[in-house]
Amino acid sequence: MPNIRHILETRVSAAMAAAYPEAAGAPAIVQASADSRFGDYQANGAMALAKRLGQKPHDVAGRVVEQLKGDAQVSDMADVPPPVGPGFINFRLRPKWIEHRLGEINRVKPEGEGRPSGERPGDEDRLGVEPAAESETVVVDYSAPNLAKEMHVGHLRSTIIGDALVRMLDFAGHRPVKQNHVGDWGTQFGMITAYFDSETRGLDQRTDVIASWQGVHVKDFEELYRRAKRLFDENPKFAAAAREYVVRLQGGDSEIKRRWEHLKYNSLWHCNQVYKRLGVYFANEDFRGESAYNDVLPDIVKTLADKGMLTESEGAQCVFLQSEIRNPKSEMPSGKPLFANKDGDPLPLIVQKSDEGYLYSTTDLAAIAFRTGCLPEIRNPKSQIRNETSPKASRILYVVDARQALHFQMVFECAYQAGFAKRGEHDLVHVAFGTMMDENGRPFKTREGGTVKLMDLLDEAERRARDLVDQKQTDLSRRDPNGPDGQAGLSDEERRDIARKVGIGAVKYADLSQNRTSDYVFSWDKMLSLQGNTAPYMQYAYARVRSIFRKGEHDEAETRRDAAPIPVPEAAEAALGKAILQFPETLDRALADYRPNILAAYLYDLAQAFTAFYDACPVLKSDEPTRTHRLKLCDLTARVMHRGLDLLGIETAERM
RNA sequence: GUCCCCAUAGCUCAAUUGGAUAGAGCGUUGGCCUCCGGAGCCAAAGGUUGGAGGUUCGAAUCCUCCUGGGGACGCCA
Numbered sequence: 001m002p003n004i005r006h007i008l009e010t011r012v013s014a015a016m017a018a019a020y021p022e023a024a025g026a027p028a029i030v031q032a033s034a035d036s037r038f039g040d041y042q043a044n045g046a047m048a049l050a051k052r053l054g055q056k057p058h059d060v061a062g063r064v065v066e067q068l069k070g071d072a073q074v075s076d077m078a079d080v081p082p083p084v085g086p087g088f089i090n091f092r093l094r095p096k097w098i099e100h101r102l103g104e105i106n107r108v109k110p111e112g113e114g115r116p117s118g119e120r121p122g123d124e125d126r127l128g129v130e131p132a133a134e135s136e137t138v139v140v141d142y143s144a145p146n147l148a149k150e151m152h153v154g155h156l157r158s159t160i161i162g163d164a165l166v167r168m169l170d171f172a173g174h175r176p177v178k179q180n181h182v183g184d185w186g187t188q189f190g191m192i193t194a195y196f197d198s199e200t201r202g203l204d205q206r207t208d209v210i211a212s213w214q215g216v217h218v219k220d221f222e223e224l225y226r227r228a229k230r231l232f233d234e235n236p237k238f239a240a241a242a243r244e245y246v247v248r249l250q251g252g253d254s255e256i257k258r259r260w261e262h263l264k265y266n267s268l269w270h271c272n273q274v275y276k277r278l279g280v281y282f283a284n285e286d287f288r289g290e291s292a293y294n295d296v297l298p299d300i301v302k303t304l305a306d307k308g309m310l311t312e313s314e315g316a317q318c319v320f321l322q323s324e325i326r327n328p329k330s331e332m333p334s335g336k337p338l339f340a341n342k343d344g345d346p347l348p349l350i351v352q353k354s355d356e357g358y359l360y361s362t363t364d365l366a367a368i369a370f371r372t373g374c375l376p377e378i379r380n381p382k383s384q385i386r387n388e389t390s391p392k393a394s395r396i397l398y399v400v401d402a403r404q405a406l407h408f409q410m411v412f413e414c415a416y417q418a419g420f421a422k423r424g425e426h427d428l429v430h431v432a433f434g435t436m437m438d439e440n441g442r443p444f445k446t447r448e449g450g451t452v453k454l455m456d457l458l459d460e461a462e463r464r465a466r467d468l469v470d471q472k473q474t475d476l477s478r479r480d481p482n483g484p485d486g487q488a489g490l491s492d493e494e495r496r497d498i499a500r501k502v503g504i505g506a507v508k509y510a511d512l513s514q515n516r517t518s519d520y521v522f523s524w525d526k527m528l529s530l531q532g533n534t535a536p537y538m539q540y541a542y543a544r545v546r547s548i549f550r551k552g553e554h555d556e557a558e559t560r561r562d563a564a565p566i567p568v569p570e571a572a573e574a575a576l577g578k579a580i581l582q583f584p585e586t587l588d589r590a591l592a593d594y595r596p597n598i599l600a601a602y603l604y605d606l607a608q609a610f611t612a613f614y615d616a617c618p619v620l621k622s623d624e625p626t627r628t629h630r631l632k633l634c635d636l637t638a639r640v641m642h643r644g645l646d647l648l649g650i651e652t653a654e655r656m
Numbered sequence: 657g658u659c660c661c662c663a664u665a666g667c668u669c670a671a672u673u674g675g676a677u678a679g680a681g682c683g684u685u686g687g688c689c690u691c692c693g694g695a696g697c698c699a700a701a702g703g704u705u706g707g708a709g710g711u712u713c714g715a716a717u718c719c720u721c722c723u724g725g726g727g728a729c730g731c732c733a
């Protein structure tokens with residue numbers, strides 16, 4: 001069964017069309033009520049419709065409500081009072097319906113029983129989430145570290161947000177295709193290989209440290225990169241040499257390529273260590289870096305040239321994007337520049353430098369062509385990417401820093417105009433996020449002003465979380481030496497595991513619970529606080545629910561077998577029940593704007609609804625059948641929390 | 657200079673294609689432990705949503721202007 005919001009949206013929309021045939025297709029605009037006095041859901045579409053029709057909003061809403069009275073599905077589900085205010089249509093869910101629906105989602109299909117198509121094995125506990133009616137292939141381009149450097153905080157947001165979106169898309173029944181577009185190509189590698197070369201090394205006076213190419217490790221590359229970068233900026237002769245190396249690398253020089261592969265191998269190994277700790281998984285085929293597109297870059301430029309989009313400017317090959325809106329008289333492009341530079345002149349998208357090297361614009365265009373499957377102009381039969389299977393995505397998400405907004409605007413526009421993607425068929429989306437700041441509002445750096453390494457950050461997260469866990473365990477054993485659920489205290493190994501889950505979870509949740517578009521203030525104290533919308537609070541709430549089952553010696557598998565209605569007579573029970581039923585529509589809403597914080601906010605509300613329920617309604621101490629009903633509510637709460645946190649990439653612990 | 661993003665309670669943040677009385681946490685004040693994990697619950701105070709206009713039955717949200725902050729803007733990614 002579709003989610004509540006979706007059912008009401010469909011039914012009200014149909015009622016509007018029936019009452020006003022000329023308004024077919026008008027949206028019902030159903031949402032959960034802002035104020036519970038008016039009901040559980042509200043439809044605002046009648047007011048918008050009235051405006052269109054030039055009629056009184058209240059009258060339009062009245063006719064729609066009349067129409068809804070004949071709708072058995074709606075009347076079975078909710079009470080629909082006459083419209084109020086300017087034309088709000090309110091819905092109050094019927095307790096019977098809530099209880100019935102809770103029972104339905106409570107039941108977990110046993111192994112072997114047929115599952116609806118779209119579900120995968122192990123996915124049988126859907127908690128009311130229907131697999132998407134139209135499953136889409138969605139490329140998610142995220143993380144994308146620069147392989148010349150160690151992973152640092154700059155990679156954190158993209159990695160965490162991208163991973164959460166992949167998990168959410170997957171559970172919602174889409175086909176996410178991970179793409180880690182690692183920076184394994186371009187000027188930076190020219191710099192490093194040039195720096196290392198005997199001919200150019202003499203340009204730097206500090207040649208002592210890096211003695212040999214063999215056995216060089218990522219940290220050394222980091223040092224190598226720093227020195228090369230400094231020399232690159234200071235010494236034009238070296239800069240010229242470095243650019244020459246890029247061209248040689250891109251041209252397939254075997255010796256340079258050998259060095260490049262060595263560097264790449266070491267770097268990827270390091271990245272995978274970080275990903276492992278973060279609980280972010282990339283299979284080998286998910287790494288498709290810039291270099292993968294190298295062979296087809298000339299074809300990309302050729303295609304642009306063939307379409308008349310290319311202009312040479314100061315020796316570089318540029319695309320000056322113009323509005324595609326045609327002048328009806330001349331049928332020529334309007335010629336209006338879409339982008340301008342600081343002098344007001346048209347702003348180019350440079351696809352080939354004056355030294356013939358390519359840039360990330362070119363690579364991004366090639367990646368789009370590969371991902372959409374629009375590779376008709378790719379001529380090079382030996383190219384790596386030509387021989388790989390395109391995911392043929394209908395959507396491509398770029399989880400990238402907001403500062404690159406202009407770049408993506410230009411690349412997307414260029415891709416559409418050149419036919420690497422088709423408007424209406426391929427949706428190119430920049431899922432932008434803000435900068436990570438310290439508590440003084442400055443970009444997040446070490447005390448010395450350097451970039452914070454991800455490994456160090458995660459170490460500190462776990463160390464701080466361990467202090468929390470130890471503190472809690474001390475408090476608990478002081479209160480009750482036998483443990484709150486009749487079990488002994490946690491072993492060192494258990495504590496370490498919990499500290500890992502809490503520490504990593506705190507770092508991730510702090511990021512995901514915030515609107516991604518704004519800059520984000522990184523604060524250890526806030527993210528590890530046990531109060532408020534934090535990972536430790538959520539994990540604690542979960543552990544607390546789970547402790548009920550241990551203490552009650554209750555086997556939840558037993559109560560998951562039946563779909564009997566779950567009565568919710570108390571106000572706190574009903575509120576919790578409704579919150580549980582809103583999980584599916586929340587996932588929809590979070591995915592509609594690629595905003596994990598919507599899911600996080602929901603989980604926090606759910607946790608609060610649970611504690612209110614738990615405060616007001618005894619569970620283990622109540623008599624049957626209430627005891628079983630309440631245990632089922634506890635179990636459902638735990639399952640939604642567990643699943644919801646999992647969709648955010650956050651682990652839970654049974655005890656903490 | 658042009659363009660983009662942002663400005664909400666003392667602080668950190670929410671607010672579902674424009675919806676009803678703008679909500680949480682922290683902090684502040686006051687209640688609740690014979691009660692299943694008090695890392696809790698209940699309540700109070702705290703707002704001209706940066707400012708001024710405009711559109712609308714209805715604006716934190718859309719438009720215009722202004723102020724303040726951040727960012728991007730030709731051969732780095």
